[in-house]
Amino acid sequence: MKLGVIGLGRMGQIVVDQVLAADHEVVAFDIDEDAVATAVERGATGATSIPDVADQLGDEKRIWLMVPAGDPIDAALDELEPSLCADDIVVDGGNSNYQDSIRRAENTNAAYLDCGTSGGPAGAELGFSLMIGGPQWAYDELTPVFDAIATGPNGHDRFGPSGAGHYVKMVHNGVEYALMQAYGEGFELLANGRYDLDLEAVAKTWNNGAVIRSWLLDLCEEAFREEGTDLGDVADYVAGGSTGTWTVQEALEQEIPVPLIYSALAERFSSRDMRFSRRLANRLRYGFGRHEVKRQDESE
Ligand SMILES: NC(=O)C1=CN([C@@H]2O[C@H](COP(=O)(O)OP(=O)(O)OC[C@H]3O[C@@H](n4cnc5c(N)ncnc54)[C@H](O)[C@@H]3O)[C@@H](O)[C@H]2O)C=CC1
Numbered sequence: 609m610k611l612g613v614i615g616l617g618r619m620g621q622i623v624v625d626q627v628l629a630a631d632h633e634v635v636a637f638d639i640d641e642d643a644v645a646t647a648v649e650r651g652a653t654g655a656t657s658i659p660d661v662a663d664q665l666g667d668e669k670r671i672w673l674m675v676p677a678g679d680p681i682d683a684a685l686d687e688l689e690p691s692l693c694a695d696d697i698v699v700d701g702g703n704s705n706y707q708d709s710i711r712r713a714e715n716t717n718a719a720y721l722d723c724g725t726s727g728g729p730a731g732a733e734l735g736f737s738l739m740i741g742g743p744q745w746a747y748d749e750l751t752p753v754f755d756a757i758a759t760g761p762n763g764h765d766r767f768g769p770s771g772a773g774h775y776v777k778m779v780h781n782g783v784e785y786a787l788m789q790a791y792g793e794g795f796e797l798l799a800n801g802r803y804d805l806d807l808e809a810v811a812k813t814w815n816n817g818a819v820i821r822s823w824l825l826d827l828c829e830e831a832f833r834e835e836g837t838d839l840g841d842v843a844d845y846v847a848g849g850s851t852g853t854w855t856v857q858e859a860l861e862q863e864i865p866v867p868l869i870y871s872a873l874a875e876r877f878s879s880r881d882m883r884f885s886r887r888l889a890n891r892l893r894y895g896f897g898r899h900e901v902k903r904q905d906e907s908e
């Protein structure tokens with residue numbers, strides 16, 4: 609199969625590599641010329657623009673978008689649309705909102721597959737886990753490509769019509785937030801608790817047979833090994849947040865309680881600013897109890 613890959617960043621270059629390794633052809637494009645050059649070095653054919661990708665693919669175009677979620681997806685689709693027809697297939701492998709994916713599927717001439725991708729750049733050697741929504745025929749047609757990019761045939765599935773793939777990935781990310789928060793809280797207690805512990809050794813021991821072993825715990829072990837048991841100068845700041853926000857919004861709409869996921873999201877947000885509510889609580893304790901007001905340079 610000949611696959612067009614648009615977006616050759618951390619994830620897109622892996623898609624290129626895996627598809628080439630499975631003996632398919634790749635036509636690669638990115639707005640960053642260096643990224644295109646890298647893909648060409650690895651065996652892809654470079655394209656100079658999105659319409660050039662479409663031209664090089666000929667009839668029955670199969671195209672994988674791996675650009676950032678949001679406007680870049682719409683911009684890429686706007687450029688592709690004049691070249692697309694009903695026999696073509698476009699996959700969005702990024703972290704798009706499932707509602708955007710439903711809208712895009714309705715507004716394109718091609719079959720549109722929304723594909724949640726998990727595993728991250730660090731998991732590339734194993735292959736990804738792919739959560740897919742959209743027409744069954746398009747999923748069947750692209751199964752050789754999914755087999756190549758995923759861990760194998762068990763590493764991908766179609767979960768329903770348009771939106772289902774990104775919906776499942778949205779909830780996956782909510783679970784990811786909660787797991788990270790749970791590991792974080794456990795290690796925070798150990799770091800400040802009764803014993804002088806080597807946290808890398810704790811993570812390693814837990815990862816060998818413990819109930820809570822996981823890839824995220826592998827990554828905890830790596831973090832303590834590389835940064836030190838006190839995490840060195842790693843900042844108290846967690847970026848991201850969009851997929852967790854969507855998960856919580858959806859849970860509210862469905863009236864499903866997700867307190868762990870919400871707490872993890874709130875912890876992220878509260879890492880970004882000094883919290884007004886905590887500052888007010890600090891001052892109120894003085895108000896009612898004449899407890900000392902901690903000032904900013906002495907808050908540790
Ligand atoms: N990095 C990760 O761990 C994971 C990322 N994702 C999702 O995959 C998608 C891509 O993520 P990354 O590869 O990490 O991002 P990235 O920022 O490393 O790469 C994005 C690439 O898209 C290119 N690009 C942007 N607009 C473009 C356009 N209009 N036409 C062509 N190329 C364009 C950029 O130049 C860049 O090379 C995002 O939706 C992200 O949320 C999903 C799972 C894991």
Ligand SMILES: O=C(CO)[C@H](O)[C@H](O)COP(=O)(O)O
Pocket residue numbers: 703725726727728781784847848849850851852
């Ligand atoms: O999808 C992913 C992992 O599964 C991406 O790494 C994503 O960026 C994580 O979400 P956030 O940026 O909100 O932390």
